[in-house]
Amino acid sequence: MLDSTYSVILVEPEYAGNLGFIARVLKNFDGRRLIMVSPKCNIEEAYIYAAHARDVIESAIILDSYIEALSMVDFTVGTTSKVGGDYNVLRIPITPRMLAGAVKNFTGEVGIIFGRESRGLTNMELELCDLIVSIPSSRRYRALNISHAVAIILYELYLAAKHRGYMEFREASKIEKRMLIEYFDKLLERIEYHPFKKRIASIIFKHIIGRAFISGREAHTLMGVFRKTLMKLRENES
Numbered sequence: 001m002l003d004s005t006y007s008v009i010l011v012e013p014e015y016a017g018n019l020g021f022i023a024r025v026l027k028n029f030d031g032r033r034l035i036m037v038s039p040k041c042n043i044e045e046a047y048i049y050a051a052h053a054r055d056v057i058e059s060a061i062i063l064d065s066y067i068e069a070l071s072m073v074d075f076t077v078g079t080t081s082k083v084g085g086d087y088n089v090l091r092i093p094i095t096p097r098m099l100a101g102a103v104k105n106f107t108g109e110v111g112i113i114f115g116r117e118s119r120g121l122t123n124m125e126l127e128l129c130d131l132i133v134s135i136p137s138s139r140r141y142r143a144l145n146i147s148h149a150v151a152i153i154l155y156e157l158y159l160a161a162k163h164r165g166y167m168e169f170r171e172a173s174k175i176e177k178r179m180l181i182e183y184f185d186k187l188l189e190r191i192e193y194h195p196f197k198k199r200i201a202s203i204i205f206k207h208i209i210g211r212a213f214i215s216g217r218e219a220h221t222l223m224g225v226f227r228k229t230l231m232k233l234r235e236n237e238s
Contacts (some may be wrong), residue, residue, distance in 0.1 A: 019039070083134050
């Protein structure tokens, strides 16, 4: 079995059948664990559909808080079928294959987050994710069944993991990435960036950091640049 580094987080799953099928997919592709936030379906009924993956549901972690679910992993990937563009940066995604290539050498735990069958993840929930993924599909019908979506994404992760190499650098920690984003936000405040544009810029920077999977050294170097810039701005103001 592979030393898997990804878990599936389901937000308010609504149908027992889908939950059972997702458990099977998780076991098919060596997912680490299943985390559920406020499930709305009958979990006992899901055992029927899970077949030999019943243990995945039995060992699932059930939480009431979306924020708590995010805190249980090192890197969060939100999923959506509603893609954005230049004027909706929150929903600018990468593909499952791009994600798999990016995380194949990641040493922390990646949480792949799937929303409700009826309406997916909210904008606010997506905004809290480090990265957004969407599965390319026909314009005639964008949305996939959730269990199919889980299967496609976990398959790409599994395939990439089989060719996993050795890390040649230390990945930036969750704390280091958060500090880097905080420095960027402070810089935006210091230059009195427009409030609405500031929020968009912050989201874009967060996604860039997520896609880059920077090293600890790179994070500290960037923080040093931001820190020096802030000091210079303060000196110029005094």
